[in-house]
Structure formats: C-alpha cells, structure tokens
Amino acid sequence: MTQTFIPILMYHQVSPRPLPTFRKYTVTPRAFAAQMRWLALAGYTPITLDALLEHRQERGELPRRSVIITFDDGFQDCVDYAVPILRKHGFTAIFYLVTGLMGQSSEWLKAERGVTFPLMNWAMVRQLEADGFSCGAHTVSHPRLALLDLADCRMELRDSRLQLEDQLEHAVTHLAYPFGSWNAAVRAIAAEVGYRSACTVEIGLSASDDDPLALRRVPVLGQDTLLDFIYRLRTARSFHEALRGKMAEARRRWRRTGANTAR
Secondary structure, three states: OOOOEEOEEEEOEEOOOOOHHHHHHEEOHHHHHHHHHHHHHOOOEEOOHHHHHHHHOOOOOOOOOEEEEEEEEOEHHHHHHHHHHHHHHOOOOEEEEOHHHOOOEOOHHHHHHOOOOEEOOHHHHHHHHHOOOEEEEOOOOOOOHHHOOHHHHHHHHHHHHHHHHHHHOOOOOEEEOHHHOOOHHHHHHHHHOOOOEEEEEEEOOEEOOOOOOOEEEEEOOOOOOHHHHHHHHHHOOOHHHHHHHHHHHHHHHHHHHHHHHHO
8 A cells, every 4th residue: 555644633622712821732713713724725634533544454545635633632612612613614523532521620630730621521522423523532531541550541441432432322442542641551451442543642644554553643732823734734843843853954964064074
C-alpha cells in the first residue's frame, strides 16, 4: 500500500471565554469556525477512525484529502460551540469521554490547572451519536495510565469501555490516552480489553504504518492563527514552529559550511 499521511486533529475545548490557565487548549468558536471553513474550501473530508482502520487493512478507499477531528475530555462547551459548526459543514468528529465524571466537572484539572469545566452528560452524548458523531473512551477518571499499577490501569480501560457500551448500546473500540500517558504495558492492556485504536499526544501526521494503538495527532492550540492551522494540516507544526525549524537548519548548514571553509 502506498504510504499516506492523515492529519488527526486534536482539540480539547472550544469556548468564547478562554481562561488564562487553560488558554493553550482553548480554541474560540470564531477561530474554530474559520478552521472548519478552510477545511471545507480546501476540499478536506473528515472521516471516522473506523474508515481509517479499514483503509489501512486494505479494505477501503479514503477521500483524497482526509482528516480526522478528535476532541479529548468531553467538555460541554464543545457541544455548545463546536458541534453546531461541525453540523453546518456536515463534518463528523469523535469525542473521547471520561465516563466516571459524565454530567459532572473535569476534577482532574483542579490539581493540574486550578480550574474545572462542565462535562457532557449521557443525554448529550446519545444526541451526538444520533447526529452522526462518534464517541470513544478517555478512561474512567482521567489518570496517567503509565503511572498506575496494572490492575488499576486495566480497570480504567476496561470499565470506561463497558460504561460507554452500556449507555450507547453498541461496541466502543476507540481510545485516547489521558495526558498522552502510555507505555508498552498500557498498550498491551488496551489491546487485551478490546480497543482497536488509541490516540496519543505524540505530534505528527499519522502514517500508513502507524501502530493503531499509538496514533500520532496534530494539536490545534488556542494561540494558533489560521496560517498555523494550515501548516499543521500539512506538517503537524505551526507556521512559527516550521519557520524556527528552517532557521535552525539554516544555522546548522552555515556552521558546517564555515567549518569546512576554515579547513
């Protein structure tokens, strides 16, 4: 199979009122609308993770410009502000949910960032699926899985999947590792309890030979401009990150040339 690279976009919160301590992970509705509008104008087609896996098992074709849109944590703001914009364009996305806190708040952020945000409840999630979106697991309580003992890790991965399947009445086989915390043991447990894919926070376009239980993603951050977003789609890096990389490479070449000249 020809090597292909798919951007798996990673969002967290979409809100008109970014808090300073979570600004990095909060995209405003205005910026999100501009990003989705650009995807549509540029001919991108959002696909599901199931479609990606089928394609990589040589059982299906993908649109020429495919993209996957993911949201971690299950913030209610994403239902209020992101979903109407996605619906407007006929786009699909997957929402990774912390099943032990549905309808409550993001308690794990209290220690991390000193803030909490309302989370989706089960009725919202069922409506999302009725509207053509997908839902995946983000564990029961959002721990750093690689720091847990194996029994607790298994419980977090198994029970979140079972809770989702009980509420949604269908198989759930997609996972995102909270905090991007995983290792070989965590990956093995994810496979053992029935996940077919798992997203990491490792930055990069997802290549055809990616491990399906260690998929790379493209972060979309609150400070990104539309130009940054366009660069991320193609390189996984923002315009400014790409520019800094080119400048660093130019400096390395200049130093090598200078050293050779000195000889």
